[in-house]
Amino acid sequence: MSNKPSWRKLMDLGAVKRTDAGLWARPSAIRILPGFNLRDTEAPGYRDDIESLKDHKRRGGKVPPLEVSLSADGQGVDVIDGHRRTTADQELIAEGLKIEWIRIEPFEGNDLERQARILTSQDNRKLLPLELAEGYRRLKAFGLNNEEIAKLVGKTRQHIEQMLLLSAAPHSVQMMVRAGETAASTAIEAVREHGDKAAAVLDSAKKTVAAAGGKKITTAAIRPWSPPPRAVLPMVSAVDAVVQAIPEHVRQALQDKPAGDQVIELPATAVYELLAQQAAIQALRDKAEKKASAAPADNAGDEHAD
Template structure:
């Protein structure tokens, strides 16, 4: 069994005036532990952090715990570790890294990801993955909320996002739908949330917008096309939800929802003839 005491005795960890230090090569990242995605925003933040460290900047100690095979596992400080690794790869004299012991069990190590003071906040989909892992440890919504300093409703919403179908999650990852709007649609439409959101995204783009917002209130076209009142309407079989979403954006604002939908159907019929 590997312990801090053993690593100090073996000189794997050294004590200094600023605290305990360990060589960069002895810090290990457990596969799948860190939920942060390497997005464009992450990369931009890392470039800044690397430049800051290269200029002599200092950062807090990495939180770690003993690794049975030797060295330590990283709990908190993945961005800092990545920055140190990049500096070392660039030939900078990076060797001894300041560390501090993390005290807690496996579930508390996961929770630490969500309470990190890193300046680059976790994206909602990343935070949702952390909450889902804590749920797998049989933590209740209330337990998670208390541990990460959030409301129970916040935790409940992100767990619903984590449980949503892949098409919904991909829209959120792409920044085309906010987490809040996605969860609202999951609650209202269930498994059809992704389809409805795609329709609304089509409408939003037709209006020159880049994403679906809370104000995007187009009807559920796929469901509306099945309404008995439209049975037998000429050309109805040629219409698609996506086509109606695009035409919806061409109609004047301020009309009642029913009139707007009828207008969209009429325009669609004109374009299919």
């Protein structure tokens, strides 16, 4: 007799049954494979989601069927899509709620397609950026290039590239994203621009933001500041005025680097204008840094999945 898993064998075992409404499985036959799901069970909001599902089911609410595949030992089914729903059911049963059968739907696909299914589920809460990044990293391990991954999950190549950068980011950078200290988009830009030094750049920006009274590191906080075009022209004009005020014989004498104690005279009005423009630009910089510290950060990479 063949030991190959089959739905017929599960039905003979009483673990699965078929009705006019579809396939159903005993809760005891439904398994969660360790490490398969992308969800971070310690992430903020995860427990709230589970409790919300439990409340919904206590009230008799309906949920979609679990997508499952046959377990390798032929004794049950493995969850492909519906891990939070399964966790909610397990907790409800432990709390005394009677759940005899759970509706299931067979997932037909290979190991690559099973991994991709986690990323393409559209029924429930979006995956967090780090969860997405791990999902794409797994697909990359199958030997797929970015174009192939993008096609498989229905996203752009640029999106895949960004999330893979996050998956390869230093651990401390990923922990900043996980803790909500910075957005995924900011972390990705830091890694793209600074590589292994991204953690140091973000840590420095974190201190600057905190000193300004902010809480979250934004992309603006890690970018070198540059004055807006409207402020550049007056500064250039002020510099030109100072240069023009230098006598020709002094310019000739300054062809070589002067001694440290050498002194030249300039019109006070030219120096005044230069200092005024510098002060104006510094004011713009201070304003921009304050705004960057207070600005909310976005969450790049959100996707749906269970």
